[in-house]
Every structure is written in C-alpha cells, then in structure tokens.
Amino acid sequence: MKKTSYPRQDIRVLLLEGVSQTAVDTFRDAGYTNIDLHAKSLPEDELRQRIADAHFIGIRSRTQLTAEVLADARRLLAVGCFCIGTNQVDTEAAQLAGIPVFNAPYSNTRSVAELVLAQAIMLLRGVPQKNAQCHRGGWSKSAAGSHEARGKTIGIIGYGHIGTQVGVLAEALGMHVLFHDIETKLSLGNARAATGLDDLLARSDVVTLHVPETPATKLMFGTPQIARMRPGTHLINASRGSVVDIDALADALRSGHLAGAAVDVFPSEPKGNEDPFESPLLGLDNVILTPHVGGSTLEAQDNIGVEVAAKLVRYSDNGSTLSAVNFPEVTLPGHAGSRRLLHIHRNVPGVLSQVNEVFGRHSVNIDGQYLRTDANVGYVVIDVDAEERQAADLRAALAAIPGTLRTRVLY
Ligand SMILES: NC(=O)c1ccc[n+]([C@@H]2O[C@H](COP(=O)([O-])OP(=O)(O)OC[C@H]3O[C@@H](n4cnc5c(N)ncnc54)[C@H](O)[C@@H]3O)[C@@H](O)[C@H]2O)c1
Numbered sequence: 263m264k265k266t267s268y269p270r271q272d273i274r275v276l277l278l279e280g281v282s283q284t285a286v287d288t289f290r291d292a293g294y295t296n297i298d299l300h301a302k303s304l305p306e307d308e309l310r311q312r313i314a315d316a317h318f319i320g321i322r323s324r325t326q327l328t329a330e331v332l333a334d335a336r337r338l339l340a341v342g343c344f345c346i347g348t349n350q351v352d353t354e355a356a357q358l359a360g361i362p363v364f365n366a367p368y369s370n371t372r373s374v375a376e377l378v379l380a381q382a383i384m385l386l387r388g389v390p391q392k393n394a395q396c397h398r399g400g401w402s403k404s405a406a407g408s409h410e411a412r413g414k415t416i417g418i419i420g421y422g423h424i425g426t427q428v429g430v431l432a433e434a435l436g437m438h439v440l441f442h443d444i445e446t447k448l449s450l451g452n453a454r455a456a457t458g459l460d461d462l463l464a465r466s467d468v469v470t471l472h473v474p475e476t477p478a479t480k481l482m483f484g485t486p487q488i489a490r491m492r493p494g495t496h497l498i499n500a501s502r503g504s505v506v507d508i509d510a511l512a513d514a515l516r517s518g519h520l521a522g523a524a525v526d527v528f529p530s531e532p533k534g535n536e537d538p539f540e541s542p543l544l545g546l547d548n549v550i551l552t553p554h555v556g557g558s559t560l561e562a563q564d565n566i567g568v569e570v571a572a573k574l575v576r577y578s579d580n581g582s583t584l585s586a587v588n589f590p591e592v593t594l595p596g597h598a599g600s601r602r603l604l605h606i607h608r609n610v611p612g613v614l615s616q617v618n619e620v621f622g623r624h625s626v627n628i629d630g631q632y633l634r635t636d637a638n639v640g641y642v643v644i645d646v647d648a649e650e651r652q653a654a655d656l657r658a659a660l661a662a663i664p665g666t667l668r669t670r671v672l673y
C-alpha cells in the first residue's frame with residue numbers, strides 16, 4: 263500500500279456515539295486499523311484526555327467540541343460529524359487551529375421527513391391521546407378532534423433539504439404546503455411561500471420546524487409565535503431543541519391552545535441511553551416524544567458512516583477539503599510521483615510569499631500548486647518533485663513561517 267505522511271496504522275481514529283459500523287469498515291478498507299469505537303459520548307475529562315492522542319474524531323450531536331476541548335487536540339487533523347448539525351462543534355475555533363470539520367448534509371434527510379409526515383398524521387388524528395388512554399385501560403372511540411390530513415395545510419419553517427422533502431411527501435397525501443425561509447427558495451410541486459412567518463402561522467394546521475441552530479434561530483419559536491398559531495393546531499420540532507421555548511410550548515399544550523405536538527429534540531438531552539430524560543413535556547398525553555431519532559434509521563446511519571468516513575480518509579490521504587463546513591474547499595487530483603505538502607496558515611499578508619520563498623530556496627520543481635483562502639485561514643497545497651528527506655526539510659521550513667497553523671507531507 264502507498265505510504266502516507268504517517269503509517270496508516272499509527273493514525274488514531276476515535277469514533278464516539280455509536281457511529282455506524284460502515285464508518286469503521288470504510289476506514290479499515292482504506293488501511294486505517296487504529297480505530298477506537300465508543301457507543302456513547304464521553305464525559306468531558308475523558309474526552310479531553312482521548313482527543314489529545316487522536317488524529318481523527320467522529321461524533322454525532324451529543325459530543326461538545328468546544329474551544330477548550332479542541333485546545334487539547336494537538337494531533338487532530340479533522341473532525342467528522344456523522345450527522346447534519348455541526349452546532350456541537352466550535353467550528354471557528356477548529357478552523358483557527360487548522361482543523362477542517364466535515365458532516366453528512368443529506369444522508370438522513372429522508373428519514374426525518376418520513377417521521378415528520380407520520381407525526382403530522384398521528385397528531386391530526388389525536389392518536390397520542392388515544393394511545394395514552396388505551397395504555398391506561400381507557401376507551402375513547404370518538405371522531406371528535408380527529409381529522410384527515412387531506413386538504414389540511416402544513417406550514418414548513420426552513421425549506422431546505424428536509425423541509426422540501428416534507429413538503430413533497432405531504433403533498434402526496436393531498437395536503438396544502440406553505441413554507442417560510444430566510445432565503446428565496448424554489449417551490450417544489452404546488453408548495454407556496456408564505457408572505458412571512460406570521461402568515462404561515464395563521465394559515466397552518468400543522469407547523470413543522472426545519473431550521474439549523476444559529477444565533478438567529480435560538481428560541482425563535484416562543485409565546486408570541488405560538489399565540490399566532492390557530493387554536494387547536496399542532497407543532498412539530500425535529501430541528502434543534504434550542505429553537506423552541508419548551509416551557510411556552512408546555513403551557514400552550516396544557517391550556518389546549520395547541521391540540522398537540524411532536525418533539526424529537528430538546529434543550530437538554532441525555533448523554534447516553536442509560537441517563538435520565540427530563541422535560542416539562544413529560545406526562546402530557548397530547549405530545550409525541552422521541553429521543554432525537556429523526557435521522558436514526560439503519561439506512562441513514564449506514565450511509566452517513568460511509569459518507570463521513572470517506573471524507574476523512576480523503577482528507578488524510580489526498581488533502582481534499584471538499585464539503586468541509588469551516589474551511590477553504592480544495593478538490594485535489596491524485597499526486598502519484600510527487601510529494602504533496604499541505605500548509606494551513608492564518609490569512610494574513612505575506613504568508614504566501616514566504617511559502618514560495620521556501621521552494622525557491624530549496625530549488626525543487628513544483629508540479630502543482632493549489633490555494634484557497636477565506637477570511638481567517640489560507641490552505642495551500644504544493645506538489646513537488648522531491649525525495650522523502652527533502653520533502654521533510656521543506657515541511658520543516660514551511661512550519662517555521664509565522665502564521666502557520668498546520669503542515670503535513672503526503673507521500
Ligand atoms: N431530528 C433529527 O434527528 C435531525 C436530523 C437531521 C437534521 N436535523 C436538524 O434539521 C436541521 C435542518 O436540516 P436540513 O438538512 O433541512 O438543513 P438545510 O440547511 O438544508 O435547511 C435549513 C433551511 O433553514 C433555513 N433557515 C435558516 N435560518 C432560518 C430562519 N431563521 N427562518 C427560516 N428559515 C431559516 C435555511 O435557509 C435553509 O433553507 C439541521 O440543521 C439539523 O439541526 C435534525
């Protein structure tokens with residue numbers, strides 16, 4: 263097997279939160295054998311200890327990679343979020359440490375959309391309450407409060423990968439689809455953009471949230487927004503727990519202003535399956551509670567495992583940062599016959615000329631050079647015709663340039 267900067271068996275891969283076996287298989291198939299797989303997230307002190315030795319870390323939504331945790335990650339080359347959300351990672355701190363963060367932006371979107379559609383039907387039929395009554399030995403055979411989905415309006419907040427699929431599935435059931443997004447979006451099928459959030463809230467029978475966690479979406483859905491929903495309507499949140507004011511939601515469900523809700527994500531979620539779950543929504547019969555499983559199907563998790571592990575392997579072997587969420591994106595060809603030097607630096611004036619000066623000084627032939635920058639960092643990749651020893655010297659010279667964040671050499 264071709265040699266990389268480091269023997270692959272010495273590259274330590276730490277995979278947390280029960281990421282799919284397909285991720286392990288993808289690493290192994292690429293020659294990476296030093297894989298540490300954990301079913302849960304780790305307590306912060308253990309995480310800090312283990313991340314210090316890891317070259318790659320794979321997480322899902324529970325592991326918080328804060329600036330403090332990343333400061334201990336001295337060897338870390340890249341982070342893989344085996345999910346869509348990357349809000350659990352301080353992506354800017356990672357970037358400033360020269361660490362690209364990858365995710366899986368599509369692989370679980372269909373799973374979320376299917377669950378949301380099922381929840382909309384259940385809520386419109388009053389199934390959560392009827393289910394709870396039956397479990398207590400009750401019997402309430404009645405059509406009161408039960409409705410077909412056909413002809414009802416679903417209001418989608420955040421018309422992205424998940425929101426659009428919810429719309430397509432809902433339309434197949436005969437629902438009217440309204441959406442609200444901060445960006446101008448192409449309507450799929452007969453979906454219509456609402457004139458604004460208030461318009462959507464006033465016209466929907468079921469409102470469903472599909473926004474990312476951002477400073478603007480934190481608590482974007484609270485008492486004023488719930489009050490604008492029509493009495494007897496329903497709310498679904500499978501986006502992030504921080505988006506909805508959960509106490510306001512509990513009040514509206516208790517008062518009967520909202521007929522029901524389905525909630526998959528919570529402001530505070532247990533770290534593992536053995537830890538207790540607490541929420542002001544506990545005990546409310548008109549609420550479907552699920553433990554953040556919108557994207558948890560075997561199909562989605564298997565696809566995510568392959569997708570994210572392949573991105574990490576590609577970055578490790580080839581240096582490509584295509585689809586990194588926090589990094590200048592460089593798509594690189596193979597480099598057979600060349601040594602590939604990677605230089606990640608703060609994007610400050612003068613660094614690039616010093617990089618070029620290093621190659622001038624060592625008088626090596628440059629086979630190819632690739633550069634991308636963003637406001638904070640620059641990523642330059644140089645393929646050279648050099649012996650192993652010379653490549654190591656070049657790397658040392660690059661590492662000495664002020665503003666350098668990381669360097670690597672690929673053989
Ligand atoms: N429950 C789960 O298991 C699960 C699974 C996957 C994703 N998610 C969550 O769902 C979110 C959405 O996923 P996606 O793939 O559809 O993302 P996406 O980026 O494709 O779509 C998000 C949409 O929200 C819009 N948006 C952003 N801020 C907004 C605001 N303030 N108001 C209205 N619209 C706004 C964006 O413009 C975008 O169109 C993810 O960020 C993740 O947090 C949850």
Ligand SMILES: O=C(O)CC[C@@H](O)C(=O)O
Pocket residue numbers: 322323324344345346347348370557
């Ligand atoms: O698998 C997870 O933990 C997170 C799933 C989902 O919220 C995502 O962001 O993709």
